[in-house]
Amino acid sequence: MKLLEERICKEGIVLPGNVLKVDMFLNHQIDVKLIAEMGKEFYRIFSNEHITKILTVEASGIPIACAAAAFFDVPVVFAKKGQRKNMGPDFYTAEVFSFTKGSEYTMHVSKSYLSAADRVLIIDDFLANGAALTGLTDILGQSGASLAGVGIAIEKVFQGGGDKFRSRGIPISSLAMIASMDNGEIVFRRNDCY
């Protein structure tokens, strides 16, 4: 998605440790017009998939998921992050190691909001090594819901998470695919999104 790539080039900051900071329009300040365009693009890609629910994880996935949900006309469910390993019988849970924070958290979703009747589009802001996505698909598996696809704003292709899921046949569409960020230079891999 050209609009997103342009913003990443203009306002993204590459930090040591393969961190791409897009606080200016996505992770701290939010450009709601850009987010709406991203939601529209996810709808264009997945509109024939009979989606019943969009699943994301707090916090930065929420605005993108909501923007997409407005086009799909379905509810958003956001997984919560906590430290309590034993969440009780009312939740689907997954242990996720956050490489950004260097610590583990328990991702959880109430059983009330995901079931085998759902056909789910997962949306998240970043896909790097795939830790958060592993948690979300794990939770989806527990619920019995079917996975229609995964929509990602920014995929850091060189960290391998995306291709690991694609090799398992999971359809992932990333609006911006970063092939490398060596020496602070962002190089995109052209994708099939546009």
Add this chain to the structure above:
Amino acid sequence: MKLLEERICKEGIVLPGNVLKVDMFLNHQIDVKLIAEMGKEFYRIFSNEHITKILTVEASGIPIACAAAAFFDVPVVFAKKGQRKNMGPDFYTAEVFSFTKGSEYTMHVSKSYLSAADRVLIIDDFLANGAALTGLTDILGQSGASLAGVGIAIEKVFQGGGDKFRSRGIPISSLAMIASMDNGEIVFRRNDCY
């Protein structure tokens, strides 16, 4: 706002300790149509205030703030929550005690995204004792930005936070004002929102 009150009556769950759970449409699963109506209502109330930015706090404030921002055509900035007391010189910070979680956290906003040139609408999902709002207004004060008003989805009037701010002349509009929740019965206080 009648639509919101009706949803609270229909799907809200009153838990011990004056907790109102609205996970069905606001805090875990999100009804994006309802949220869009809430955003529109905040725009109706504050449209003459020359808002330049909407400030909220992660996570549940984000969808409502984004819905409103689409009408105001301004960016959203969401305060982040963390445990690190010393965030360094690049952040406005405030210590907030969460009564829901029974612990303190550091609310922080990068100095890049709020300045004295901004006229800010604060939006949040709940207003109870006012702890989060105190943090947000504290951060706003540090930035020098002016506060145009506060838009709240659900105010638990009986916990006193809202009236504390109103007595200081801060314009607060809450879309649903709960006067009491004794014995699980939700009683609304009629307000000036509609």
